[in-house]
Amino acid sequence: MSTDQYFITHIQSSIQDDDFIKLSLGDYKGVEPDLKNIYVKPVLIKRAFKLSFTYRYKTRDITKNFMVEEAIEQIQTLLQENGFRMATLFTTKENTICQWNKKRGWMLKSEQPTSAKLDSLSHDYQKERKIGSTSKKYLAELRLTDSDGKVFKNAQDKWRQINHYIELLSSMLKELPADKELSVVDMGAGKGYLTFALYDYLNNELNKPASVVGVEYRDDLVSLCNNIASSSSFNKLSFVQGTIEDYNPTQELNVLIALHACDTATDDAIFKGITNGADLIVVAPCCHKQVRRQLEKVKATNDLDFMTQYGIFLERHAEMLTDGIRALILEYYGYQTKVLQFIADAHTPKNVMIVGVKKAINLKKQHEILAKLLATKAYFGMEYHYLERLCGLSS
Ligand SMILES: C[S@@+](CC[C@H](N)C(=O)[O-])C[C@H]1O[C@@H](n2cnc3c(N)ncnc32)[C@H](O)[C@@H]1O
Incomplete structure (x- = not known):
């Protein structure tokens, strides 16, 4: 399995295992004018678990919510085709950084978790x-x-x-x-x-x-x-x-x-x-x-x-x-x-x-x-x- 595909699987597992806190995408080299970062966090909408994407542009933010499967497809496309060269997955167990390197392709690095606690929403979801x-x-x-x-x-x-x-x-x-x-x-x-x-x-x-x-x-x-x-x-x-x-x-x-x-x-x-x-x-x-x-x-x-x-x-x-x-x-x-x-x-x-x-x-x-x-x-x-x-x- 390629490194970026492995990273995607890691995101899926963290959602399934209730470890997922958030995901950030950065170092954008794609064609969309003024797009800087995307932040992904869990939300509950009418009792349904979704992932909320905030697209951060130079002068505005746009938010879109996706069901988990659609969200995973989005992230895959954003990394593989749309020019984000760095993604950080924050889970309760670790932070995983997936970064594009010109010579070596996608590289993975793990660090201590920034937070070992889920936010209140993810808690609600666990109960939900x-x-x-x-x-x-x-x-x-x-x-x-x-x-x-x-x-x-x-x-x-x-x-x-x-x-x-x-x-x-x-x-x-x-x-x-x-x-x-x-x-x-x-x-x-x-x-x-x-x-x-x-x-x-x-x-x-x-x-x-x-x-x-x-x-x-x-x-x-x-x-x-x-x-x-x-x-x-x-x-x-x-x-x-x-x-x-x-x-x-x-x-x-x-x-x-x-x-x-x-x-x-x-x-x-x-x-x-x-x-x-x-x-x-x-x-x-x-x-x-x-x-x-x-x-x-x-x-x-x-x-x-x-x-x-x-x-x-x-x-x-x-x-x-x-x-x-x-x-x-x-x-x-x-x-x-x-x-x-x-x-x-x-x-x-x-x-x-x-x-x-x-x-x-x-x-x-x-x-x-x-x-x-x-x-x-x-x-x-x-x-x-x-x-x-x-x-x-x-x-
Ligand atoms: C691997 S288990 C899966 C059980 C359950 N569907 C699940 O996913 O947890 C497959 C079950 O299908 C039954 N099975 C396989 N072929 C079958 C057939 N042709 N007719 C009836 N039962 C069958 C087996 O006895 C077994 O209990």
Whole structure:
């Protein structure tokens, strides 16, 4: 990873870990007249955590607020394209300075923190976690908290991950129809941490009535989760034992979620979402074996051999190709698609989230996508993508 990319990841981790105090950008060499510095600090706007950018010009200041993902993209662009040659990240643990050097490129330096305390707003935000309180029965029964609602030390990461996940989804969930009970399916629900959190958030924090089903093939997890749902009186949350491939929703589907479902199970889930007309499809893919095996076969004869001869690059190609084509197929079916970083690299490398929001199908775009799919497969020497075949799009 390049130094500036590492710095960006560091910013993301500090936000996620509640260490972020502020960021300043300086030594501006870009083209915008009179721009001097940019200062970035956290703000709460209508209970949503945002990053506020103050653009300091010679004679005036302009302030803009961004959601975290947009803010990270902004910072990336400001450093990589817009001519800021110095950035200082202030966290409670350290100050990190990222500076451009003509001869050596981006350089990083760490110093003692200017302040080891968060300002009051960041404190508020910590309390303002999406799952309003830690004193909830399901959190204790899932062994995330003790009986007094204190998050166990070894569950801190999971707790942050759950809140971050809800944070990412919240603006999209708020857009869903409010005039009827929502139907949500979480495929490959596992121990149900995120399924419970989503149910709780929709019904109790957003006050959007929703029924949620977790699909999971491990019997023991299904029983455990059903017991916890029942003891928490989550009457519209249930877990069913079975495979994603075989599961068919019994009612209209609004939201399809599949987080870290293995390999092609993610494709099965996307397929279910598309065929059941889900308004929102959210997947965080796991491994990418189906495409990887095909790249492996052709790697010696392909023009990309200088990269794919290395296992790690082959892996990354497989990941981007698999997920890029998934996003393309969602677009084919009229989903407006975004690819986000789910959790910072420091926590797990499986950190991509694909989000599709259903819009209208566009026939011209469909033709273009089919052509792109064909050309991409030929270029990479791929025979087929599992989702493409499920959807009957392969030629
Ligand atoms: C890595 S866990 C992720 C659990 C949860 N979604 C999360 O992100 O915390 C994947 C889960 O999906 C289940 N799973 C994988 N493939 C499946 C399939 N085809 N049908 C049903 N469950 C599946 C596994 O048993 C496992 O519990």
